Amino acid sequence: DAGITQSPRHKVTETGTPVTLRCHQTENHRYMYWYRQDPGHGLRLIHYSYGVKDTDKGEVSDGYSVSRSKTEDFLLTLESATSSQTSVYFCAISEQDRVIYGYTFGSGTRLTVV
């Protein structure tokens, strides 16, 4: 979707290095989410944000941190990448909580940790 962009699309990094993934939206939506997708596990929520500087953990948050200093950007950081964090990462945005609106997902970032 044009309203949500993830960068980079692909990245290969070495174990132990820090990595930051970026999610950028032009929709001015309040809610933003980071998911990872792995074979056999489907999509799992890592962290989410319900406003600028307001974030909370999802079900698989260990080893990840996030920041949201402005509405349009939600950053996911792997402080010290491990091979178990090799995955496809999806960002999503949502217009409201208690929603009856759906999420819009980005195209994903494929991260390989070697």
Next chain:
Amino acid sequence: DAKTTQPPSMDCAEGRAANLPCNHSTISGNEYVYWYRQIHSQGPQYIIHGLKNNETNEMASLIITEDRKSSTLILPHATLRDTAVYYCIVRVDNTGKLIFGQGTTLQVKP
């Protein structure tokens, strides 16, 4: 944990209706049922959602049983491009988080 149960896979002939079932027997009164699909490696795509009543849009129809314990997504005339993984999701809480299960892999065959 995901609050829904779906068959892991289904086949459908091109041009026929695809009926994808979902069980959500523990759904509470104010929880919506959402359907998303994911084509190949793309991001999931919203299809439809509902609370109590049946819903229809340009993509699909959603039939929810009267007791709300199950629902069916109907693609009225499936095409090869509808081959995807379909996720039935019940919203977990009022923070807006969606918890995805394993979904149903729908294979539309010529």
